[in-house]
Amino acid sequence: MGDAHRHLIRSRQTAVVYEDCVSNFLAFRSTGKVPAEGPFLRAEADEFLFLNSLVWQQKTLDQHRQALNKVLCIELPRYRASVPTFVRSRAYTNDEINLIVSQMSQRHALSARLISATGMRAFELLSLSDVDKCSPSPDRPWRSDLFSGLTNFVRCTTVGKGGLARSVAIPKVMYEEINQLRFVWPTIVSDRRKSYTPTFDLAAGQALSLAFTRASQKALGFSFGIHGLRHSYVQRRLNELQGQGFTFLESLEVCAQEVGHFRKDITLHYTTVRG
Incomplete structure (x- = not known):
């Protein structure tokens, strides 16, 4: 192209x-x-x-x-696939996450814990920055009650799919850890044919995803992929928000914005519970 x-x-x-x-x-x-x-x-x-x-x-x-x-520059018809799509839960339990992290290097474990705590995507760690360096996208109707119920966190910014910049809530203790990993000089990092200049020297992107999958296979005998940590985040936050009095739809909208979707129907797929 x-x-x-x-x-x-x-x-x-x-x-x-x-x-x-x-x-x-x-x-x-x-x-x-x-x-x-x-x-x-x-x-x-x-x-x-x-x-x-x-x-x-x-x-x-x-x-x-x-x-x-x-x-x-054409408009092709939409065909229905003959192979069915099965929707299953990819959320990990807290115990499973702890077991997986125990099989990872300290560097990879920190990034996995960070994703679990914030709901970020693996590649979004590469654009994580302080909120005074990058503000959330101004053209979106952000809710004022994001991160309701969370305490002792530092608000940062990351850039996700489509260039959407959004706030993420990093636990203060974890922020102090990554704060020790700031790059002194601008450093270019490549992931999936895209170049980034990250603020923090964190494991991220495809390399992190592969390391997580290997650790999950070793610890549990299976893997839902590192994306499963986002499913875990959404399910945890839904429970927390509804416990504060939010309706299910309100909770879903808050979660959608916290993980960078803005569409409740996409986030709804994350709510499937494992049988």
């Missing part, structure tokens, strides 16, 4: 996903021995989606449709 994403897509992370989708489409075309440089026919993209609707889940199918629509 080169620099095309700058004109088509606002989020660099979305551009990376779309680039992978387009690469899959080009690989599909190459099997038909058609010129790699085009022209690209709508019928080819349509056939690509139809055939893969038989083997992909809906989310993967929709991602490829969106990518092709954007890059080829």
